[in-house]
Amino acid sequence: MILKKQIILAFFSLLLASPLTYGQIFDFSKPDPYKKVFVKTDNFGVSYLQELENALAKIDRDSLKFEVLNDLAYYWHTRNLGTALEFTKKGLELTSEKNNSLWHGRFQITEGSILLRQEKLDLAEAVLKEAKTKVKESDLAFLNTQLGYVYERRGQLGKAADYALESLSLGEKLNDKKAIGLAYSDLSNLLWKQGKFEEGLDYGLKSLSFFEEGNTIDLDYDFTLYVVGNNYLSLQQYDKAMEYYEHSIEIGERYGFYNNLSDVYISLVDLNVYLNHFSEAEAAGKNAIKYAYLLDNAFMLMRSYLAVGELQNQNENYPAAIENIQKSIEVATPNFGDGFFLSKAYKSLGQAYAENEQFEDAFHSINKYDSLNSIVFTAEADQRISQLQTEFNVTQKENTIQLQKTELLQQQTNQNLISLIAGLLFLMLLVLFISFSNNRKKNKLLKIKNKEKEFLLKEIHHRVKNNLEVVSSLLALQTAQxxxxxxxxxxxxxxxxxxxxxxxxxxxxxxxxxxxxxxxxxxxxxxxxxxxxxxxxxxxxxxxxxxxxxxxxxxxxxxxxxxxxxxxxxxxxxxxxxxxxxxxxxxxxxxxxxxxxxxxxxxxxxxxxxxxxxxxxxxxxxxxxxxxxxxxxxxxxxxxxxxxxxxxxxxxx
Known part of the structure; x- marks a missing residue:
C-alpha cells in the first residue's frame, strides 16, 4: 500500500507540475503554526499534501496533529478515495487511543464523505449520525451536507432538501458564510434534478456570492460553478454554461479536484453535443473517464460511461452506445443507490436498443427506467421540495419584515443620537471658536516677537560679517607694508x-x-x-x-x-x-x-x-x-x- 501511495504521489507531481513555489506551511515558533490551505494560503497541490504528511512526525500537540491528519484525509478524497480512507482510519485510531471524542467525530464526518462516494451509503449514513453526537454545533452544517448527499444519492430528494435547509439555518445562526454558501449550492443541485432550472440557477448564484464574500475559493466553490453551469445548460444558455464550466475546470485543474473535473467534463459532453461539436464532446468524455479512474470513484465512472454512451446515441453509433451504457450500469450495481442517474442510463440504453432494432431489450430497459423514475421523481418528493421552498421563502420574508422593524427602531435611535451629538458639536464648536480666537491673538503676538528676533539675528550676522571684513581689511593693510x-x-x-x-x-x-x-x-x-x-x-x-x-x-x-x-x-x-x-x-x-x-x-x-x-x-x-x-x-x-x-x-x- 505504501508503494502504491508513492507511485500515486509521483504521478501527481508530474501531472500537476506548476511554476508556483509552495511557501512554508508550518512555523512551529508561532502559537498558531499551521498555515491552513484555503484559509491562509491557496497554494494547494501534491507538494502541499506531502508537506502535511512529512510534518505529522514533528507535531507533538494532539489537536494540531488531528487537524493536519484530518485535512490530509479530506483533501485526498478529491484525488484518490483509497488513499483518503487510509489517512481517515489512522485518524480514527489515534483519536480512539487519546480518547478524544470531538476529533473522533470529525474524522467520522470525513469518513462518511469518503464512504458515500464509494457507494457505501448505509455505512456512510450510520457513521455520520454517530458523529452528530460528538462534534460541535459549528461542525453540524458540514455534517448535514454530507447526510444530504447520502439521501440525494438514494433518490430521496425531499429528505436531502431537509438537510440542506438545516445547514442553512445553522449557517445563518453562526454567521458562517461557507455553510450558507454550501446549503444554497445543495438546494441549487436538488432543484436542477427536479427540473426547476430557474430556481436552481437563482440559488446557485446566491451560493457563489456567499463563497466569494468569504473569499473561499475551494472544492465546494468549484462544485457550485459546475451546478450553476448545469442550470444554464438546461435553460439552453450555452455561452453562460460554457463560461461557468471553464471556470470550474480552471480551479479543478489548479488544485487537483478530480471529482469536480469528472463532473464538469461529463456535462461538457452534453453541452458540446447541443453545439454540434462532436469531437470536443468525445474529448470531454475521455477526460471524464480519466479523472473518474484516478479518483477511483464508481459513481463518477458510471456517469462518465453514460455520457459517452449518450454521445454515441447522438452520433447514431448505437452498438458503441449500447456497449458504453452497459458498462455504466455494470459499474453502478449492486449497491449504487442513485436512482436518478440509473434511470437516465436505462432510458438512454432503451433508446440505443430501439434504434438498433433490439426491441425486446429496449422494452426491458424502458420498463426499468420507468420504475426507477417513479421512485426518484415522486409527487411526494416534488411536493416536499416545493413546501420547503415555500417555508424558506416565508421565513426569509418574515426575517425581512423583522429586519425592517429593527432598522426603523435603529433609525429613531440614530436620530436621537444625532440630535444629541449635534448639540455637543455646537458646544464644542463654540469652545473651539473661543479657543481659536485666543490662539489667533497669541499667534499674532508670537509672529511679532519672531519677526523682532529674526531682525535681531540678521543684524547680529550682519555685524559679524562687517567685523570680519574689518579684520580682513586690516590684514590687507598690514600685508601692504x-x-x-x-x-x-x-x-x-x-x-x-x-x-x-x-x-x-x-x-x-x-x-x-x-x-x-x-x-x-x-x-x-x-x-x-x-x-x-x-x-x-x-x-x-x-x-x-x-x-x-x-x-x-x-x-x-x-x-x-x-x-x-x-x-x-x-x-x-x-x-x-x-x-x-x-x-x-x-x-x-x-x-x-x-x-x-x-x-x-x-x-x-x-x-x-x-x-x-x-x-x-x-x-x-x-x-x-x-x-x-x-x-x-x-x-x-x-x-x-x-x-x-x-x-x-x-x-x-
Whole structure:
C-alpha cells in the first residue's frame, strides 16, 4: 500500500507540475503554526499534501496533529478515495487511543464523505449520525451536507432538501458564510434534478456570492460553478454554461479536484453535443473517464460511461452506445443507490436498443427506467421540495419584515443620537471658536516677537560679517607694508580664511533661512574669491559636482575652512610653471547623519609620505577641523591628489 501511495504521489507531481513555489506551511515558533490551505494560503497541490504528511512526525500537540491528519484525509478524497480512507482510519485510531471524542467525530464526518462516494451509503449514513453526537454545533452544517448527499444519492430528494435547509439555518445562526454558501449550492443541485432550472440557477448564484464574500475559493466553490453551469445548460444558455464550466475546470485543474473535473467534463459532453461539436464532446468524455479512474470513484465512472454512451446515441453509433451504457450500469450495481442517474442510463440504453432494432431489450430497459423514475421523481418528493421552498421563502420574508422593524427602531435611535451629538458639536464648536480666537491673538503676538528676533539675528550676522571684513581689511593693510613673499603669502591665506567665515554670516542675513547655509552656492562664492585672490581665474577651473545641501553654521564654518585650505594648497603647489588645471569639489549626504566631501585636482600630485610643503599650518588646521566634526580623512595619491572626508552631522538636509 505504501508503494502504491508513492507511485500515486509521483504521478501527481508530474501531472500537476506548476511554476508556483509552495511557501512554508508550518512555523512551529508561532502559537498558531499551521498555515491552513484555503484559509491562509491557496497554494494547494501534491507538494502541499506531502508537506502535511512529512510534518505529522514533528507535531507533538494532539489537536494540531488531528487537524493536519484530518485535512490530509479530506483533501485526498478529491484525488484518490483509497488513499483518503487510509489517512481517515489512522485518524480514527489515534483519536480512539487519546480518547478524544470531538476529533473522533470529525474524522467520522470525513469518513462518511469518503464512504458515500464509494457507494457505501448505509455505512456512510450510520457513521455520520454517530458523529452528530460528538462534534460541535459549528461542525453540524458540514455534517448535514454530507447526510444530504447520502439521501440525494438514494433518490430521496425531499429528505436531502431537509438537510440542506438545516445547514442553512445553522449557517445563518453562526454567521458562517461557507455553510450558507454550501446549503444554497445543495438546494441549487436538488432543484436542477427536479427540473426547476430557474430556481436552481437563482440559488446557485446566491451560493457563489456567499463563497466569494468569504473569499473561499475551494472544492465546494468549484462544485457550485459546475451546478450553476448545469442550470444554464438546461435553460439552453450555452455561452453562460460554457463560461461557468471553464471556470470550474480552471480551479479543478489548479488544485487537483478530480471529482469536480469528472463532473464538469461529463456535462461538457452534453453541452458540446447541443453545439454540434462532436469531437470536443468525445474529448470531454475521455477526460471524464480519466479523472473518474484516478479518483477511483464508481459513481463518477458510471456517469462518465453514460455520457459517452449518450454521445454515441447522438452520433447514431448505437452498438458503441449500447456497449458504453452497459458498462455504466455494470459499474453502478449492486449497491449504487442513485436512482436518478440509473434511470437516465436505462432510458438512454432503451433508446440505443430501439434504434438498433433490439426491441425486446429496449422494452426491458424502458420498463426499468420507468420504475426507477417513479421512485426518484415522486409527487411526494416534488411536493416536499416545493413546501420547503415555500417555508424558506416565508421565513426569509418574515426575517425581512423583522429586519425592517429593527432598522426603523435603529433609525429613531440614530436620530436621537444625532440630535444629541449635534448639540455637543455646537458646544464644542463654540469652545473651539473661543479657543481659536485666543490662539489667533497669541499667534499674532508670537509672529511679532519672531519677526523682532529674526531682525535681531540678521543684524547680529550682519555685524559679524562687517567685523570680519574689518579684520580682513586690516590684514590687507598690514600685508601692504610687508616685503617678505612668504609672509605676504601667509597673510593672504589668513585673509581668505577670514573671508570664508564672513561669507557664511553674509548668507545668513541675506537668505530666508537663519539656521542653515546652502553649501553649493557658498562653495561657488568661496572658490571664485580664492581664484581672484591668486589671479588664477583663466588658468584654473573649479567644478562643483554636488546637489543643493543645507548645513547648520557649526558644520558649515569648519567645512568652509577645510575647502579654503585645500583650494589654496592646490593653487600654490599642484600646477607649477603656469600649467592649466581643474579642481573638483563634491559634497554629498550619505545618510541622515553623515556627509562625504571630495576635493581633488589633476595637478602634479605628490608621493605618499612626502613632507608637507610650506609651514604645515594648513595641514594641521585641516586635521584639527576634521576631528572637530568627528570625521575621517583619506588621501589618494594618483595623477593629481584626492582628499576624501566623512563627517558626522546633525540635521543635514
Amino acid at each position: 610687508i616685503k617678505d613673499p612668504n609672509i605676504i603669502s601667509a597673510m593672504k591665506e589668513s585673509q581668505n580664511r577670514v573671508y570664508s567665515m564672513s561669507i557664511i554670516h553674509q548668507r545668513l542675513y541675506q537668505n530666508e533661512y537663519l539656521s542653515s547655509i546652502e553649501m553649493k552656492d557658498y562653495f561657488i562664492n568661496l572658490g571664485s574669491h580664492i581664484l581672484d585672490s591668486f589671479g588664477e581665474e583663466e588658468r584654473i577651473k573649479i567644478h562643483y559636482e554636488m546637489p543643493e545641501l543645507h548645513l547648520d553654521v557649526d558644520t558649515a564654518v569648519p567645512l568652509g575652512l577645510i575647502v579654503n585650505e585645500l583650494l589654496t594648497n592646490s593653487l600654490k603647489y599642484a600646477f607649477p610653471n603656469k600649467k592649466a588645471g581643474e579642481i573638483t569639489i563634491d559634497l554629498d549626504k550619505i545618510s541622515d547623519h553623515e556627509i562625504q566631501l571630495l576635493v581633488m585636482d589633476n595637478g602634479i600630485g605628490q608621493t605618499e609620505g612626502e613632507p608637507a610643503k610650506g609651514t604645515g599650518f594648513g595641514k594641521n588646521l585641516i586635521d584639527l577641523l576634521t576631528r572637530q566634526l568627528d570625521g575621517t580623512m583619506k588621501v589618494i595619491y594618483t595623477p593629481g591628489t584626492q582628499y576624501f572626508f566623512n563627517f558626522k552631522v546633525d540635521g543635514s538636509s
